[in-house]
Amino acid sequence: MDQKQFEKIRAVFDRSGVALTLVDMSLPEQPVVLANPPFLRMTGYTEGQILGFNCRFLQRGDENAQARADIRDALKLGRELQVVLRNYRANDEPFDNLLFLHPVGGRPDAPDYFLGSQFELGRSGNSEEAAAAGHAGALTGELARIGTVAARLEMDSRRHLAQAAAALVRAWERRG
Numbered sequence: 001m002d003q004k005q006f007e008k009i010r011a012v013f014d015r016s017g018v019a020l021t022l023v024d025m026s027l028p029e030q031p032v033v034l035a036n037p038p039f040l041r042m043t044g045y046t047e048g049q050i051l052g053f054n055c056r057f058l059q060r061g062d063e064n065a066q067a068r069a070d071i072r073d074a075l076k077l078g079r080e081l082q083v084v085l086r087n088y089r090a091n092d093e094p095f096d097n098l099l100f101l102h103p104v105g106g107r108p109d110a111p112d113y114f115l116g117s118q119f120e121l122g123r124s125g126n127s128e129e130a131a132a133a134g135h136a137g138a139l140t141g142e143l144a145r146i147g148t149v150a151a152r153l154e155m156d157s158r159r160h161l162a163q164a165a166a167a168l169v170r171a172w173e174r175r176g
């Protein structure tokens with residue numbers, strides 16, 4: 001990916017109302033190279049504390065074994081994924097994170113980057129599904145601005161992501 005495209009992504013990140021992270025897939029540690037203000041507010045970290053680290057710094061212990069296996073598969077195959085993880089803020093407060101992952105740049109099976117968007121579950125009362133679908137819609141707009149979703153597919157993608165997010169919210173609400 002050239003510098004111009006990277007700067008375009010940075011501009012989208014800086015203006016977005018949803019939490020966004022960009023991870024460099026060319027490095028073995030898969031470190032965060034961009035994190036925007038909503039992500040920093042959600043997690044309580046400063047940019048300087050997290051740039052260069054793998055996003056698993058948000059996890060503790062072995063709570064997310066299945067989700068992590070699913071993520072590793074998606075990253076290996078260059079595929080998008082929506083998944084729920086137990087995460088912890090810098091002050092150790094736990095929260096449930098509905099994470100959206102999307103390949104960005106490079107070849108379809110070997111993307112240069114992955115974009116992550118984090119939606120905090122449990123803050124929207126009985127409209128959690130609608131809030132997650134709204135997040136998915138805003139995220140689709142950002143992906144279209146970056147060029148990851150083709151303009152002609154934006155509506156389809158928005159519907160697809162909103163449905164996936166709503167299904168995960170329903171499963172999360174039924175959790176034991």
Ligand SMILES: Cc1cc2nc3c(=O)[nH]c(=O)nc-3n(C[C@H](O)[C@H](O)[C@H](O)COP(=O)(O)O)c2cc1C
Binds near residue numbers: 030058117
């Ligand atoms: C772009 C991107 C964003 C991610 N965001 C989060 C996150 O917000 N919370 C989290 O627990 N893991 C997140 N991850 C997943 C971890 O970085 C890691 O891939 C996952 O834990 C599986 O690998 P591991 O089993 O080696 O830890 C993200 C991954 C990528 C590529």
Ligand SMILES: [Ca+2]
Binds near residue numbers: 035036
């Ligand atoms: Ca930044």
Ligand SMILES: [Mg+2]
Binds near residue numbers: 056059060061
């Ligand atoms: Mg871990």
